Amino acid sequence: MVEKSKNKFYITTPIYYVNDIPHIGHAYTTIIADAISRYKKLTGNEVFFLTGTDEHGQKIEKRAEAKGIKPIELADQVVGRFKNLWKALNISYDYFVRTTQSSHEKGVQKIFQKLKDKGDIYKGVYEGYYCVSCENFLSDDVPLEKEGNKTCPDCGKQAGKVSEECYFFKLSSYQKPLLDLYKKNPYFIRPKSRMNEIKSFVKQGLKDLSITRTTVKWGIPVPDDPDHSIYVWFDALHNYLTGIGYDWNPELYNKFWPPDIHLIGKDILRFHAVFWPAFLMAGGLTLPGTVFGHGWWLKDKTKISKSKGNALDPHVILNTFGTDPLRYFLLREIPLGLDGNFSHEGFIHRVNSDLANDLGNLVQRTLTMIHKYFSGNIIEMDEKNETDIKLKAEFVTCKDKVASFYEEFAINKALEETWVYINLVNKYLADNEPWKLAKDESKKKRLARILFQAAAAIRAIAYFIYPVMPESADKIWTLLGEDKSISDQSFAELEFEDFKPGQNIQRTEPLFPRVELKDFLKEEEKKMDYLTFDEFKKMDLRVGEIIKAEKVEGTQKLIKMEVDIGGETRQMISGIADTYEADDLVGKKPIVIVNLKPAVIHGIESQAMLLAAEMKDGSAIVPFFGDDVPTGSKVK
RNA sequence: GGCGGUGUAGCUCAGUCGGUUAGAGCAUACGGCUCAUAUCCGUAGUGUCGGGGGUUCAACUCCCUCCACCGCCA
Numbered sequence: 094m095v096e097k098s099k100n101k102f103y104i105t106t107p108i109y110y111v112n113d114i115p116h117i118g119h120a121y122t123t124i125i126a127d128a129i130s131r132y133k134k135l136t137g138n139e140v141f142f143l144t145g146t147d148e149h150g151q152k153i154e155k156r157a158e159a160k161g162i163k164p165i166e167l168a169d170q171v172v173g174r175f176k177n178l179w180k181a182l183n184i185s186y187d188y189f190v191r192t193t194q195s196s197h198e199k200g201v202q203k204i205f206q207k208l209k210d211k212g213d214i215y216k217g218v219y220e221g222y223y224c225v226s227c228e229n230f231l232s233d234d235v236p237l238e239k240e241g242n243k244t245c246p247d248c249g250k251q252a253g254k255v256s257e258e259c260y261f262f263k264l265s266s267y268q269k270p271l272l273d274l275y276k277k278n279p280y281f282i283r284p285k286s287r288m289n290e291i292k293s294f295v296k297q298g299l300k301d302l303s304i305t306r307t308t309v310k311w312g313i314p315v316p317d318d319p320d321h322s323i324y325v326w327f328d329a330l331h332n333y334l335t336g337i338g339y340d341w342n343p344e345l346y347n348k349f350w351p352p353d354i355h356l357i358g359k360d361i362l363r364f365h366a367v368f369w370p371a372f373l374m375a376g377g378l379t380l381p382g383t384v385f386g387h388g389w390w391l392k393d394k395t396k397i398s399k400s401k402g403n404a405l406d407p408h409v410i411l412n413t414f415g416t417d418p419l420r421y422f423l424l425r426e427i428p429l430g431l432d433g434n435f436s437h438e439g440f441i442h443r444v445n446s447d448l449a450n451d452l453g454n455l456v457q458r459t460l461t462m463i464h465k466y467f468s469g470n471i472i473e474m475d476e477k478n479e480t481d482i483k484l485k486a487e488f489v490t491c492k493d494k495v496a497s498f499y500e501e502f503a504i505n506k507a508l509e510e511t512w513v514y515i516n517l518v519n520k521y522l523a524d525n526e527p528w529k530l531a532k533d534e535s536k537k538k539r540l541a542r543i544l545f546q547a548a549a550a551i552r553a554i555a556y557f558i559y560p561v562m563p564e565s566a567d568k569i570w571t572l573l574g575e576d577k578s579i580s581d582q583s584f585a586e587l588e589f590e591d592f593k594p595g596q597n598i599q600r601t602e603p604l605f606p607r608v609e610l611k612d613f614l615k616e617e618e619k620k621m622d623y624l625t626f627d628e629f630k631k632m633d634l635r636v637g638e639i640i641k642a643e644k645v646e647g648t649q650k651l652i653k654m655e656v657d658i659g660g661e662t663r664q665m666i667s668g669i670a671d672t673y674e675a676d677d678l679v680g681k682k683p684i685v686i687v688n689l690k691p692a693v694i695h696g697i698e699s700q701a702m703l704l705a706a707e708m709k710d711g712s713a714i715v716p717f718f719g720d721d722v723p724t725g726s727k728v729k
Numbered sequence: 730g731g732c733g734g735u736g737u738a739g740c741u742c743a744g745u746c747g748g749u750u751a752g753a754g755c756a757u758a759c760g761g762c763u764c765a766u767a768u769c770c771g772u773a774g775u776g777u778c779g780g781g782g783g784u785u786c787a788a789c790u791c792c793c794u795c796c797a798c799c800g801c802c803a
Contacts, residue, residue, distance in 0.1 A: 286734065290801040293732050297802070363803075426741095446755075450768060458765035465764075509754085516769095523770040528763070603766050 102138040103349040104130050107357050108145040108332045111171035112152045115178045117405040124420050126356045127184045132499045132560040135584040141349045143336045145190030147329045154311035164311050183416050190336030200335035202316045213375040219259045219303045224252040260305040267371040268299050282366045283385045284430035291366045330369045352381040359386040388432040417562035418444045424561050425508045441610045448605035451515050459547045466531050469598045474541035481546045485589045495557050511557040518550045549592035572599045634728035637685035642675040659725015666699035671712040682718040684728050
């Protein structure tokens with residue numbers, strides 16, 4: 094095997110599923126990857142940064158059908174949205190791989206064939222519980238019911254046991270090699286806590302993996318057996334190979350393979366830390382250096398997801414603040430492995446305090462003084478005194494720390510350390526009081542020295558923040574009269590003294606404007622989807638009376654009720670058994686929405702819904718009217 | 730249930746091999762400055778270090794136990 098040449102760095106994000114629209118979670122992963130790759134370039138690496146989209150599967154097929162378009166058209170649309178977001182976020186990816194492109198499909202088929210010839214892929218029979226309505230196999234953890242059936246958790250219908258012919262990957266043979274890998278490379282899985290989880294998972298033993306489906310048409314066909322199509326993970330994971338030229342650009346492939354780091358969310362760690370290296374071992378390929386499972390951004394302490402409807406659209410923030418504050422916040426607020434809670438308060442606070450007050454204001458006050466007292470050009474100055482020398486020494490310390498933090502992907506710490514230095518420069522100005530010296534013509538050269546030192550420090554600061562805030566960093570260098578761009582400056586060779594007397598320094602508007610929370614929320618409000626009164630009127634809300642109530646067998650929360658809505662009764666299922674006993678509900682009068690589209694819940698039709706307050710722990714509290722309110726009264 | 734983790738200031742967290750008065754940032758209060766985006770600098774705090782027990786001259790740190798929360802277990 095050819096050893097990968099030094100100073101080549103290959104970094105990946107997951108490929109994002111085109112069933113989803115881009116949200117803050119996608120942005121987070123990709124921004125991390127961008128910051129790391131920019132840092133790696135500064136340290137003299139040639140970097141290849143791969144991202145892309147996962148476009149096959151039943152969900153895409155169905156969603157496209159619902160929209161009356163072809164799956165590939167749906168994919169094209171969503172790919173456009175991803176690419177636009179990456180552009181808005183200043184993401185410097187080198188290649189965007191799509192699982193529907195022929196280089197990928199051919200590559201996956203080739204690998205499939207190779208593993209089949211080798212005996213690591215074999216044809217067998219998959220047994221499982223299949224939901225006809227959802228056209229989907231249920232996951233193993235759905236409990237078995239008395240009659241030997243299972244209930245589909247998605248639609249509530251019965252799912253029967255079926256057998257399906259399919260191809261398996263011999264994952265079971267790779268238990269030992271995987272455990273050896275983890276032992277040999279303790280950094281294969283990061284953060285460390287995740288390594289333990291994966292190890293114990295693998296130690297429990299591995300079953301062979303079903304990697305094809307006959308029920309999914311929108312996928313890569315199995316070579317010589319086109320009734321079968323290759324299932325999601327075997328298809329998707331290989332993007333890391335096909336995206337770097339496997340089987341179509343040997344030069345590129347040989348230069349960069351294997352990946353130095355796969356950046357992923359913690360939810361897909363198992364696929365990347367178990368299945369993926371096993372596939373690669375089977376194919377006789379070199380393994381990646383690290384799989385890094387980062388945490389999630391939470392909203393109100395719960396995971397952001399499409400189904401919860403709490404997805405945060407990055408565009409709202411981008412429109413008000415621009416790219417860099419968002420990049421900064423996401424990378425500064427939490428260490429890579431941990432979850433973070435996203436709130437507008439937190440965001441505004443951090444950005445105002447760190448960017449507007451500390452950094453932005455430092456740049457502003459320094460450049461303003463240089464302009465005011467020297468017309469933007471410092472040429473002659475005194476020799477350095479003790480405080481000046483100290484400021485330079487602190488730069489050296491800071492540079493070392495920042496570099497080592499970036500090296501270990503502790504981006505938040507690299508930023509924190511940079512801010513220690515920013516505060517020192519602010520203090521340096523406070524201690525030396527240049528605005529007082531400016532009043533005394535004889536102290537002009539001392540004044541020049543102070544402002545020069547501050548400007549040199551700012552130049553260094555801009556360099557340190559470049560991986561995270563490239564736009565602002567470049568802007569600061571331009572303001573300081575630098576003619577080269579930051580990306581051309583090697584990290585190792587960065588010196589305090591690189592800042593030279595006579596550079597033409599420009600005036601500036603504030604780099605990061607302060608935004609007050611209430612102003613921002615006003616902006617947000619404009620984005621809200623208001624309901625018109627006519628739309629509200631469509632809702633038929635009435636005072637119902639519960640006539641019968643019983644707990645739904647085999648569920649924790651569901652209660653089945655008959656409710657009188659004024660001369661008519663409806664059947665209604667409600668998840669309130671946490672808080673209420675079925676018997677106590679009889680005779681109670683909740684608010685019921687009666688013209689909601691009926692839904693099937695746990696196999697039972699629900700023809701109405703009652704209104705309840707959702708508590709933090711997920712339980713529900715229902716408001717009831719007293720007996721003085723007639724059953725069937727309209728509520729509005 | 731099994732394995733792993735966490736619990737330290739109002740909030741978010743740091744605390745290396747046990748060793749002086751347990752730290753940082755934010756928030757709060759007061760003071761200073763006026764170059765700057767009401768910004769910047771300084772000062773001041775407050776802690777049963779989750780509870781209980783043990784080892785030790787000495788425990789946030791090691792051991793036992795209990796409690797609470799979290800993660801993983803296709």
